[in-house]
Amino acid sequence: MALLRSINLAVAFLLELCMLAALGYWGFTTIQGWPRIVLGLAAPLLAAVVWGVFLAPKAARPLDPVLTFWLKGAMLSLGAVALVIANRPRLAIGFALAVALNMLLLWLWRE
Secondary structure: OHHHHHHHHHHHHHHHHHHHHHHHHHHHHHOOOOHHHHHHHHHHHHHHHHHHHHHOOOOOOOOOHHHHHHHHHHHHHHHHHHHHHOOOHHHHHHHHHHHHHHHHHHHHOOO
16 A cells, blocks of 8 residues: 555656646747747746745645645646647546546545
8 A cells, every 4th residue: 555655646746747847838839929938938937836835745835734735736737727728638638637536546545
């Protein structure tokens, strides 16, 4: 069981990285011209800062565990929404299902 929990935590980290990649992809593909570079870099950077300050295991300003759990789910869901807006619905569905399963296991195992 400990191995499965460790794998799930590793998957959670990979999903966080995928969320950042999805936000970057959305930013680079949603609009044209030089603003897409700004949006493509700023969206994942802003998400990473919020995650690091409030949601990371060693966050500078940790939140209540229940609020942290729901905010993590919301931010990861933004990755799926970004993929839908970027016209990648199948990828968004796969990502959303992976996030839902991962969050369910985190909740069940009180991680």
